[in-house]
Amino acid sequence: MDVQTLILDYILSERTGILVLLAAAAYFIYEQNKIQNRMEIEIREVKNKVSKLLNRTDDTNSDLNSLSSSISSLSGAVSNANTVAENTKKELNILAEGINSEAIFNEAIELARRGNSAEEIVTQTNLNLDQAETIVRFHGSKN
Numbered sequence: 001m002d003v004q005t006l007i008l009d010y011i012l013s014e015r016t017g018i019l020v021l022l023a024a025a026a027y028f029i030y031e032q033n034k035i036q037n038r039m040e041i042e043i044r045e046v047k048n049k050v051s052k053l054l055n056r057t058d059d060t061n062s063d064l065n066s067l068s069s070s071i072s073s074l075s076g077a078v079s080n081a082n083t084v085a086e087n088t089k090k091e092l093n094i095l096a097e098g099i100n101s102e103a104i105f106n107e108a109i110e111l112a113r114r115g116n117s118a119e120e121i122v123t124q125t126n127l128n129l130d131q132a133e134t135i136v137r138f139h140g141s142k143n
Contacts, residue, residue, distance in 0.1 A: 108132060112139040 108125045116124075118132040125132070 105135070108135045109139045112136045113141060115141045 104125050104127060108121045108127055108131070111121050111124060112135045116136075118129060118136045121127060121132040121135065122129055127135075
């Protein structure tokens with residue numbers, strides 16, 4: 001038997017071809033399995049990351065709701081503070097008018113004690129004539 005016949009009969013036979021094909025298919029399946037396992041691991045990692053992001057989103061939404069509630073409370077407090085400030089401003093204006101009026105009346109009384117007439121008091125203090133005449137009557141000099 002020569003080598004060429006041996007090669008043709010045994011090595012290149014149909015059985016050998018089938019065995020080589022089976023080995024190639026087994027290797028291909030093995031490699032595909034490895035790739036599939038790596039992809040499954042990566043998918044699990046991505047799934048975990050997405051889950052963590054969802055939890056963070058829920059936490060962020062909760063924080064935002066809490067912040068919104070706090071802002072609403074602060075807004076109400078600022079509104080109340082503005083109301084108090086406006087009322088205080090009005091009361092201060094009323095007090096200032098009263099103090100100003102008191103100062104004007106004190107000035108008018110002093111003028112009346114010095115002997116000024118009701119018309120002169122009206123000119124100097126901008127009180128009306130009835131007020132000036134009343135002040136002169138009660139506080140004017142008794143000559």
